[in-house]
Amino acid sequence: MRYLVTFLWAFMLTQMVNFILNSLAGGGPLNFWIGVVLAVVITLTILVLDGLNKMSADPHAGDEL
Known part of the structure; x- marks a missing residue:
């Protein structure tokens, strides 16, 4: 759920x-897919x-031996 909120x-x-950068550049056609990508x-x-943060927070990450 948090990744969905992050995406939104x-x-x-x-x-x-x-939109703002397009307007500052002269207001040509807005490319919607740049924002999606x-x-x-x-x-x-x-x-x-x-x-990566969860892996580094695990205190027993390298204790398999």
Whole structure:
């Protein structure tokens, strides 16, 4: 659920940034998919960083021997 919320926030914020930068550049046609791709990349990055954080927080991560 938290990754869904992360995606929704990333989607909304990247679409806003995309719109503002497009407007500052002269207001050509807005490319919707740039914001979607950036939102997916941000969500996957946060997912990977969360997984790495959980692995480093495990005190018995390297004690298999």
